[in-house]
Amino acid sequence: xxxxxxxxxxxxxxxxxxxxxxxxxxxxxxxxxxxxxxxxxxxxxxxxxxxxxxxxxxxxxxxxxxxxxxxxxxxxxxxxxxxxxxxxxxxxxxxxxxxxxxxxxx
Numbered sequence: 001x002x003x004x005x006x007x008x009x010x011x012x013x014x015x016x017x018x019x020x021x022x023x024x025x026x027x028x029x030x031x032x033x034x035x036x037x038x039x040x041x042x043x044x045x046x047x048x049x050x051x052x053x054x055x056x057x058x059x060x061x062x063x064x065x066x067x068x069x070x071x072x073x074x075x076x077x078x079x080x081x082x083x084x085x086x087x088x089x090x091x092x093x094x095x096x097x098x099x100x101x102x103x104x105x106x
Contacts, residue, residue, distance in 0.1 A: 020063035052095035
């Protein structure tokens, strides 16, 4: 039983990192594809979509930084970066909703 607990140590943080990376990179890919499709008909919406792409990539970078902080703690206290991850994710979602509203009302 003790061996199993030792083997699972840190697995949750790694699974969370992988989920963040998959989500952020898939989001960036979809944003680029949608932006390219919108460009000829809705240039403003395409610009909004493409502007959110670097934010999605930044979310992936922040997830890696947060994982390293959790995995190799060098100071006491909660890990940093949770607010930045939440803000970046909210920004990408808000951009997607704004573009959807723009396209549907045109």
